[in-house]
Amino acid sequence: MSGFRLADGGRIDRRTKRTFTFDGKARWGYAGDSLASALLAQGQMLFGRSFKYHRPRGILGAGVEEPNALVTVDRGPGRVTPNLRAPSVPIYDGLHATSQNRFPTLKTDLIAVNNVFSAFFPAGFYNKTFMWPRAAWEKVYEPIIRRLAGLGDSPTTRDPDHYDATYAHCETLVVGAGPAGIAAALEAAASGGRVFLIDEQEEIGGGALSDPAQWAWLAEASAKLAALDNVTVLARTTAIGHYHQNFVVAAERLTDHLAVDEAEGPREKLWRIRAGEVVLAMGAIERPLVFEGNDVPGVMLASAAKTFALRYGVAVGRKLIVMAVHDSGWRDALALHKAGVNIAAIVDIRRDVAADLIEGARDARIACYQGYAVTSASGGQAVNGVTIALAGVGKGQKLDCDGVLMAGGWTPTVHLWSHAKGTLRWDEAWGAFLPDKTHENLRCVGACGGDWDFGKGLSIGLLPAPKPLHESKAFVDFQNDVKARDIGLAVQEGFRSIEHIKRYTTNGMATDQGKTSNLNGLQIASGVLHRPVTEIGLTTFRPPYTPQSFGAILGHHKEALFQPLRKTVIDDWAADHGAVYENVAQWRRARYFPQGSEDMDAAVARECRAVRSAVGVFDASTLGKIEVVGPDAAEFLNRMYTNPWKSLEPGRCRYGLLLGEHGFIIDDGVSARLAPDRFHLTTTTGGAARVLNMMEDYLQTEWSDLDVWLTSTTEQWAVIAVQGPKARRVIAPLVEGIDLSPEAFPHMAVREGQICGVETRLFRVSFTGELGFEVNVPAQHGRLVWEAIWAEGQKHGAVAYGTETMHVLRAEKGFIIVGQDTDGTVTPDDAGLGWAVGKKKPDFVGKRSLARPDIVAPGRKQLVGLLTDDPQAVLEEGAQIVADPNQPVPMTMIGHVTSSYHSATLGRSIAMALVAGGRDRMGDTLHIPMPNGTISAKVVAPMFYDAEGSRLNG
């Protein structure tokens, strides 16, 4: 046992014991303890196994920078969180924590054999070794590596917790509630604006929590903040990222510190804060030193030992040695001594150390070794001594100890500053990057801004040692097991930029994002390359600052509320009539209406036959609709669509084809002219928002001179398609004020009147090839009108049909569906819609592209029909087509099937396909190779039923 509880001191509540388990064994601590401090107090030095070599590891730091002591906390089914840092886990009664990355137990790890053979696992090992054979990667190497090198286990059940989220606004946001942050918050609050002060720890105070001399001030400042009603103080809240214009996202942990049965309400809350000014007071993180055995449990940061002693009342050992290159190590040693911790010696590579520090150490009877370096630390699962040497290369001298404290200087925490694209400058005195310039209203105060006195020191990272670099096991990145020699190897292999060295060695790429390793890695690379640090470059910090639960990011956006499911006003009726649904964009639409034991094929066949022989009713409400109004409405549409619109008379409809600037079809729909200055457009269901945005974009940026305005009316109108030879008879008794006779109301016409006493825009249009009407009524009356039409239809054998039947019926007529028969590379001519392009029009969107050489070149894929030789064979949509099935593999694919159905009307299968030079292949037989044999099909025109269109006349 090495660690122990000090007789007094710390902010823990010694009257309140907490019991918990670690790796299944009962443990205890005091209220206010972290998992790390409670376990250290009981002498636990071993906390985890390293990622790659499974080396035993202990605590390095006392905060979120901790790279080694990753634990899994189990709060019951579905509430298992891996990769939590033991120093940041508060203990509570009933906490169950387990160590990670050990097999089978922490003390006896069989995979630690990797460590013995670590010379065979250098940087880039995985990339080099497991490249071949390619197929073995997925099946052999990756699963094994994952098994060996996993970081905790993924959850396997649904998360039963819920998470809150909100936006918040303030004039000043202060990130980090140490002395500098608290001072900034109090100052900002005095000006009267809204102030947020957030801090990731269990309580505010930051570094002051480890300095009893500041506790009185801290209590007073906390009370002052609590009394101000314009200040919101959030502890246990991590600012995970800074985004444009001072948008800071922070996650507040609400219940994870409570016993499971005391936890109520949301587990976490996501704060999305927009701030006038952001003040970063994130402090600095102490840097480890790089020497042989610097990862043996018991070797830790001096600042961590100080925090454990002064904040938690825990000595991390009974005989400690400080290895310092910085004054702060001396100061911490003296503070620890004062708290009753035995510091046996201070070793400092520097010969010159401030006299007051030396004097202080002498008074405390601490041996001082100036000009010395620790050349190695010994011990397996706990450190038992160090070897020191003059200048690191002199004669080795052994010192016994059960803990080594490293004081390698300080790295300001500039993560959020970097998220905000703030620039950094190298500061020699700090041996670190400090904030420089930013374009945000953002500033750094305290240590993270370089404004804090930790004393003087060297920034050398790698300590001098007698062993050559390539033989040493001196760790730089503890979590990713990157050694100093791996960085040397990367340089040796030709990597020069830190961005490349980082990726080759994985230095700084673990879950701690290199909080303790980045600068040491950079300095070692600089040393090996003999170039200044500023020339090696700097890696970029990206959000999140610390690992973040998905739960908080989702907030209420999960399960039923994951995203809106849009339903039409007729959806409930469809549900009552047994509809099977499919999702189209965000809408759910009735796909078919099975009766009795019908499967989809049977239901669709019945629905198709009914529409062709009698009448069918279809909910087309999801069609996108745009009302285009203004004196320039026709001019505008003329410029947007490929076909002419100016000549369209009020009361008539036209099929419109919309291209992008690239000349490819992006949408289509039938639109009507209601008045000289008013059009009713329709778009595809999925294209509604996109088309409106595109049109609005053109209107605002290209043709702002036009007097025309666009209004989305998709949701204003419920649309009931009544299709089939008896369609007129079904609606006739319900319609008022409209002459339905073929002479007065021809195909592709629109009339306004009333149906069931409700205003209607009645279209005579057909997407089935049958006589058809589309009844538009205000959505609030949609259900009523639908039911009236349905009731009337029952007298004529009407069926309700869904999208699947709609697809079959339109395919029988060769009508395309944009996005199914087109894929963003199909021109009007490719689709056989050349007739819809106004040849005489001076311009329209996409016109110029239609003359591009590759668009007019022969051999483009063209839409054709396919009839399989076996009339019952239904091709698979997406299947590839070849001209010669006997050619060697890989075959030349000349196209693919876009639409394919069994047609009940025709008693056989039909298909549409995009085929290279398709219209020149009419009558040819093509082949569709499938897993169970090749299917042959004849190329025909994409028109399978009533080519002359006589059925439109009913």
Add this chain to the structure above:
Amino acid sequence: MVEIAEIAVSAAELKLGTEPVQGAGVRLSLAEGKVRYSMRARDPKVLEGVLGREVPKRIGGTDAGIACLGPDEWYVVLPDNFDLPRGEGLPVSVVDVSSRALGLVLEGPGALAVLCSGCPLDLAKMGVGRATRTVFETVEVVIWREAEDRWHVEVWRSFATWLWNAFLAAMPDAK
């Protein structure tokens, strides 16, 4: 293969409430039937000529049921049975969108927090009688502050069920 249990309530099963819901400090209800118009004009005077009344000119301003949402855009929410002239032939656009949206009403001291849970605007600074188009999470809404503690939220019909339930989900935690 990890088997994840079915969710207890699916998106398809969500219902739009018909009765008001009273939470701690906040009440959610559906607004009465309304007439809605979207009006557009380059020159507000032309629109005023068509309507025979003034329209608010400042973006975000409202006046007797007319909200100015943009430099050339007004949104009208009125009690039932108003029919506005369409201004045929004039450089204006008046479109009846009565059925397009539903109105949800949040009332009470907790209403602001419910709205802030998903709306990125600084609504605390929005004056009474102001209206704006914005989003609640991913859904477009028009928020109208009718009184200090009464907010009228216009949302397209098919998104109303989601929004109603998103408000319900936020109500217990909003403080």
